[in-house]
Amino acid sequence: MLHDLVAAGFAWLLAYLLRFNFELPANFIAEIWHTLIWVVVLQGIVFWRFGLYRGVWRYASVNDLRRILWAVIVAAGAIPLLFWMLRMTVVVPRSVLVIYPILLLLMMGGGRLIYRLWKEQALFADIKLHGEPVLILGAGDAAVNLAKELARNPLWRVVGFLDDDEGKIGNMLNGVRVLGKQEELVHWANKLSVNQAIIAMPESTHSQRKRAIELCNQAEIKALTVPSFDDLLSGKVTLSQLRAVELEDLLGRDSVQLDNAGLQEQLTGKVVLVTGAGGSIGSELCRQIGRFTPGKLVLYDANEFALYNIQQELDGTFPQLEIAYLAGDVRDDVRLEQVFREYRPNVVFHAAAYKHVPLMERHNAWQAVRNNVFGTWRVASCAQRHGVEKFVLISTDKAVNPTNVMGTTKRMAEIVCQGLQKPDGTRFVIVRFGNVLGSNGSVIPKFREQIAKGGPLTVTHPEITRFFMSIPEAAQLVMQAGYMGKGGEIFVLDMGEPVKIVDLAKDMIRLSGFNEGDIKIEFTGLRPGEKLYEEVLADSEHTLPTPHPKLRIAQARQVAAGELQAMLDWVNSDAANDDVVVRERLRHWVPEYTPTLNGR
Template sequence: MSRSSRIKLPRGSLRSFGIVHDVVVAALAISLSLTLAFDSYALTHSWQIWAMIGGFTALSAAMFPLFSLNSGAWRYASLLDVVSIVKAATAINVVFLIANFILFRGEYFPRSAFIMTWFIMIVGLGGPRLAYRLYKERGLSERFFETASARERPQHILLYGFSDNADLFIRNARRSHHSPHIVGLIDPLAKNRRRQLHGLRVLGALDDLPEVVQQAEHGATPITQIIVTQTNISPADLSHVVESAAPFQIAVKRLPDISRAGGVDADKPIEALPVSLEDLLGRTEVELDTAEVARLIRGRCIAVTGAGGSIGSELVNQIAAFAPGRLILVDANEFNLYSIGKRMEVHHPSVEVVERIVDVRQADRVSRLFAEWRPEVIFHAAALKHVPIVEDNPLEGIETNLLGSRNVANAALSCGATAFVMVSTDKAVNPTNVMGATKRAAEAYCQALDLAGSGTRFMTVRFGNVMGSAGSVIPLFQAQLSRGGPLTVTHPDITRFFMTIPEASRLILHAAGHGLGAGAAEGQIFVLDMGEPIRITELAERLIQLAGLRPHVDVAIRYTGLRKGEKLYEELFGEGETRERTGRAGLLIARSRVSDLDLLRHRFAEAEEAVRAGDAARAVAVLRQIVPEFTPLSELPPAAIEGHSTRRLASPDAPTPAGD
């Protein structure tokens, strides 16, 4: 008989059965003890004894609810339930003994009967409960009611960590009809060696994994998965587990924190979560005070350009959580705009949303849009971001990133917006490509407008790469890995700063809220603390290991050479910039040179003329006048390119990353 065809009784009927069971056990306990205490003749001819049996049974039925014996499910019976049973049996027998002494002077309830009744009740009430739990945890029902052909082949799992989570997972797995086979545990602490948890032995430490794997294979239970049960495991230790498992092609997963109240649904198996790349990179996300952000957004009309992009869509999602009065979504891509609009309908239906297809390169369209809706706070996330593509299409890059940013900033000024926030990039620091130079020029324009004292605050937030954004390296690696490799990296030593999309968006909002309330920050650039740069090769190796494979053995990593305009490393601060703390975790300030606003407007007009004329060389030349530190990579000698990596955040006044 299959599991689905079995008849299941309602929960209420099972609870009623438990109540009836307990009353019957009480009646049998008193009857058996009196039978042993008296001869059968006295038992059958003495109405007082039958009255005592009836009275004891009634007393038990009345007192059992006081001890909540059936408030929980038998399948979860524990030591606490046994304690409750002992208390109930003791209390009932003591009360009955006192009543018998008052009524019959103890004549019909000898002390031996008292002891036997107490003992039989404990065994009769506790034994079935514990037996039922064992039955459920060992999956006996599956062994009797399912045929071998109907069963799925179980996964053979090794647990890492002798912990509360491991205890809960094992118990939950044994209650599941399709539970995985748990081979045992490994644990880093020497004191836990050779200990047992629900009959499962600690087989050793992570260094003993080769022997554990070999023994499991000899026992016809080859390990297919390692599940990390510790929730507070460090990224370094988690990486070590992944690295150790990769040679054996064992996948690694981790448990959520199921030890907290509400962490377990008793009717569902506990699902282990895949280990993500973010788990291994050692970055601790900064949790921020949102009071300033709430003051910035709540009840106001907010506009987001590039609203359908990776950063823009997450910004929209987080902004909506602060209850804006209206949210204007601006994007040139119809599908992206459609997608973020549908997401808002599902997750934030109470927020008024306006969706507009507008290209930031069209100054008149942007101005009319802002004049119509008059947004109070504008987040400008629209940009062309791929360095090699912008190198091949410099006119489009300049028109979008430089002129487009100018158009949105001017429109914000014209409609009297309270704040304008531009999303910038670490590629704007000492740029060696058109994309970075255009973003630095846009930064300079916002700085100059901010110092002009117009009544609108213009703020720039600069940060590095975000994990998983569209077209970034991680989705590329994942696609290459799904095809079996190789994973392509441009250079063995290339590094980048990384941050998750949600954290980057939170920090952007936090910077905006802080900047609007801090007049001293005028003309400055907010820089998100990105932690330490990460080697791209290491990212590739970790992704391969997460798939249970060996880097450079099962999956190759191939180096293709630096692309057009690509630097070996990125920086968050330029050589001429000073850096300061804001007093907020994860948020720093860069003080850089500020250009004359009138001169910038003149240069931007020259760049616009070159773009309209289709003169890429002239447009790039004007860009270099706006950003004098812009030196194309092709003009740098190889020694200078390699030597740049020694300058990363090396100045004496470099801030200590938050959390260090």
């Protein structure tokens, strides 16, 4: 405030000096001193009333300048009015009343600007000589804001932007030039001795970000990236929280467009039950469902530790949401009856299952049947008896022409849900998808552990491929399919292009800062029940389109009611069937099943 009062007095004096070309008449000198005290007092009152001293100069912005402008304008109009009210016999030149507010605005705004530049070490940013030179890929708002934040960091020195928009090339953004297109990265990295580049394109498509990462690899420089646009909007992170490029940046896909209005209708205020809630997909479903504010979220899982972990997370993320954490087995009919009777769920997402292919193939085949088929039947039947509106079964791509016990039992679970579908009552919806990045038991966490130990990375076959999607994308599409389903459909997700596991291993080695000379890749042979190639899920020949571009409906074989009942009688038996008997019976119930123990 002292700065502004001094500025007000000095601007009043300088306005007179400029008016008379610095040759003040004697009579005006006395007039200046006579009016100065009243001008300064009036300005101080106006400044205070306009709230100019609630902000912090270091963070002065356009909003602060706007308040200063209005305060100066109001005071400029009030000064002659004050003189008239006080009946002061002074003659203030009209030009002084015009020059004075302009000078005062420049002094007050300029003082704040210079202070902010000084505190942000930006007064001499253009001649910054220290810090790691870095190129920024992208020249949009995110890139410019990032450059501003890095300018305050002595560890970084932004030497240029690269952007494919030809209209931006040659422009200066925050004092840094747009040097050229992104494809010129190799040239500029060599010319400017740059070892790192930052990909600042959070709103771009996955293919654009992937191309930028590949350009960094070609230039043999380290690639960093900014957080995703969704994370920036949610306030979880700030733009300056850079991170190394991860595998998900290469394999991830564009964000899913959800029917939020429809999902709110289905989930908001409703009781939602998720089985297998501690697993990878189940826990992500809980996170996504929580955003729609259900009336109550019920988590059901047999794994106590997994249930505890998700409890610690959700209680912190959704403190206002009513959540029940229930331990229980999907095969326990007594426990299920208690849960459905007490909580009366409107929607059920059934994610509980045994999913590990080789583990279920030997010594555990009957347990896979009991958990995946019998457990699904118990939960689905209980849902039907208690009037659940919609039941969503999480299935797998391995249910398509299965070669292993796990995939076959999931196909049988699909048959159970389709068989329970009636013209009215509970609507059963089935969703198939492939591997998810970073899920429990997937190859990616395994590769990370092997890299941490110095290798080698073990791959079963040089030609083996898999489809991948992120866990959030899979959960969002499951919810979308659940909303769209009318009952009895099998939705399949568009999994994109298949990925060679050996290429994935090479990417992980490189992203970890090593090369194949440092960490070897070993081929161990296909595991029991493992396919070399997964079936294409969303092909146009065997599926029908839906209004959502990433969802299609499979045309699956229907099972007669008598055959379904016979199958249920078998899975409900108490006999501890060995693997050979189980495979024979699975071939009977699922003719497309071709069992193999050698993976071929």
